[in-house]
Amino acid sequence: MKTFAVALAIAAAAGAQIQTPAPAQSRAATPAGNAENGKKLFASDGCYECHGREAQGSTATGPRLAPRPMAFAALSRYVRQPTGQMPPYTSKVVSDADLADIYAFLQSRPEPPPLETIQLLK
C-alpha cells in the first residue's frame, strides 16, 4: 500500500507539467463537449479519485488538471496510453465523446480565488 502511494507520488511529480496552457493549434483541435455531462463522467469514471472532484490534483495521487487543462490531443493521448501510474482508459471504457465532455468540464472549472484574498493562506 505504501509502495503504491509512493509510486503515485512519483507519477504526480512526473505529471506536474500536465496542466499547461494549450497552444493555439491544439485549442483549435479541441472537440466540443458537454461540461455538465463531463462533470458526471468525471465522477462515474473515477477521475476524481486521484485528481479530486474539482480536478484540483493531489501531490499524493494525481496532478491538477483544471482550470486551463493541457491540450486535448495530449490529454487524450495520455488517457489512452499513460506512461506513469495512471491506469489506461481505452475508448471501449471512455469513448472519445465522453472524453470530450470531460475535457469541457475541466475547461469549465473556475480559477481559484486570488491568493491575497484568502486570509488563511497569507
Add this chain to the structure above:
Amino acid sequence: MSTKVPVDRRAFLKSAAVTGAAALVAGRGSATAEQSPPSAPATAPIAPRESDPSGVVDVLTTDRPGGDFMVDVIKTLNFDYIAANPGSSFRGIHESIINYGGNRAPEFITCCHEESSVAMSQGYFKIEGKPMAVLVHGTVGLQHAAMAIYNAYCDRVPVYVLAGNTIDATMRRPGVEWDHSVQDAAAMVRDYTKWDDLPASLPHFAESAVRAYKIAMTPPMMPVLVVIDGGLQEDPVSPEVKARLRIPKLTLARAPQGDSGSVAEAARLLVAAENPVIVADRAARTPAGMKYLVELAETLQAPVIDQGGRMNFPTRHPLNHTENGRALIANADVILGLELTDFWGTVDAFRDSLVRSSRSITRPGAKLISITAGDLFMKSNYQDIQRYPEVDLAMAADAEATLPSLIEAVKRATSAERRRSFQERGSKLADARQKALDRARADAAYAWDASPISTARLSAELWAQIRNEDWSLVSEVGSVSRWPMRLWTFDKHYQFIGGSGGAGVGYGAPAAVGAALANKKYGRLSVDIQSDGDFMYAPGVWWTAAHHQIPLLAVMHNNRAYHQEVMHLQRMAGRHNRGITRASIGTTIDNPNVNYAKLAEGMGVHAEGPIADPKDLGPAIRRAVEVVKRGEPALVDVATQPR
C-alpha cells in the same frame, strides 16, 4: 459438592505456592472419591456449628499473591499506564495493579479492544519515548492484538505486552478457561515480536520482565511479550519463594554507533559531493535526533528529504526539500539514508502496470550510504524488509546515535574552500525552498470553496485554530495529500509521530488517543486528522478517550471510502478494460453515510458534523478546541475530497 480437605494450616501456607497444585489434586482426589455412589441416602446440607473441629480449614484468602510481586517488578520499569480490555487470564495481576499497586504507575487504562490497547501504546511511545504496558488474554486477546503488534513491529516501536495464560491444565476451570489457554501463546506473534518468554516462577518473571524491557528498548526497538501464568499471579507467595525474590537492575543498552572508519568514509564522501542528499525516515528517535539532523544538514548545506517515519526535520527549514525529493535523488552524487524503511524504493521507480517494471533513478556512479539499526536484526517470514538495497557503505548502527560523530567527522573534513561551496549551495536551496512554500500556498487555493471540502482547506482551517497553541499532530498526513507538512510549521519533535509502520488500518484512532494520553501531562493540544475507514475498526477507543479524559481534537477526513482501495479497484478495472464505474463496490462507506458525530457523542465525546460547507468548518473546529482545552476529547466530522 464440597472439596474441603482437612489440612494443617501452617503446613499448607508454607507449601501452598510450591505444592498448591499437588494439594489441590489431593483435594480433588478426595472429591472424586466422594463422587462414588453414596452408601447412605442423601441428606440436606448441614450448617456449620461453632463446635466443628478446628482442624478442618479451608484457606480462602492470602495477603500476598504473586501478582503483587509482579506489580513490584512492573513499577521498577517506570510504566505510567497499562492498557487492557479486561480478561480472566490476567485477573490476578489486574487486581494487584488496582489495589496493591494503588492504580498508579501504572494506571489501568480501560480499552474496548486489544488492538486499541496496543496501538495506543504505539502512539504513546512515539510521544513519550518510553513504553506503555499492555495486558491481553494469551489467546483471544492476543489474537485481537496481533495486527497492532505487527504495526508496531514494522514501525520499530517497543510495545510491552503481558499475556495471561493458565499453563497447568489440571488447574483450569472447566469451560472458558480451557478455551482461553494455550501451550505456546507467543507462537502466534513470534514472527513479529523481538523476544518473548514464559516465566515458570516469580523470580523468573522478574528477570524476564526486566530483560524484555531492555530488549524492547535496544535499537532496533520492537514489541516484546511475556506470558504470565494465572497460577503465578493468583497463588500465595510461599516463604521459600519469597526468600528468592529480587528485582534485577535495569541497565538499558546504549544504541550502537557506526564504526569510526565507516563514519570517516561517509564524511569524506559527503564533503566531496557536489549534490549530496540526506534522506531520513525513522532517524530521529528523540528530540536530539532532530537537532543532530539539522546540524548535519546545515554543516553540509545539503537538502533533506523527510520520509516521515518520525519528526525528523523542521518543515519550514530552508534545507527541507521533501516535496522535490525525487528530482534531488535523481541528481545526487551521494545519498545518505538514515533509518530508511525502503532504501531501494527511495532510489528506484516502480511501475504498477500490467507488466510490472522498475528502474534505478540515480545517476551512474552515485554513492549510497546507509545507517540503520535495521541491519542488526531482521526476521524472515513477514516481508516488511522491502527490496534489497545495493548501497556502497552500510553501517549497521543506530542513525541518531551515529549522527554526532558523523557531524564531527564532516566538520573535520571540510576545508575553507568546501565551506564556501556549501554556502553557495545552501543559498540556492533556500531560494528553491521559498518558491516551494509559495507554490504550496498557491496550490491550496484550488477547490478552496469546494464541497466536499478540499483537504487543503481542511488543513488550513485546522492550522488557523491551533497555530497559537502548543500542538501535536498525532496522525498520519498521507491521506490528506500531506497538506499539513506543506502549510504548517513543524519545528518540534513531538509535533509529528509518523505512521502505522505496517499500514494495518485501524491504527489511526487508537494511536492518536495513546499519543494524546502522553501529551496530556505536558498540556499539549493533540490533533488527529482522522480517516473514516480507520475510525470504524475499533471505535470504542473514543469511549476510552472520554472515560479517561484524554484531551484530543479529532477532525475527520471523511471521504466515505477506503479510498486507497477504490483507486486499486479502478486500476484493476482499467487494466482489464472492463469499465471503471463499479470500482466503488466493496470499497466505499456510504449508503447509508456513517454519522461519526453521533457515534462519538454516544461514547461521551463532544462532536459536530458532518460539515460539508467550508465556511462552517473554522467555527466548528474553534468550538471543539475549547472543549479539548477543558481536558476532554472532541470530534468534528468533515465531508472531504478523496485526497
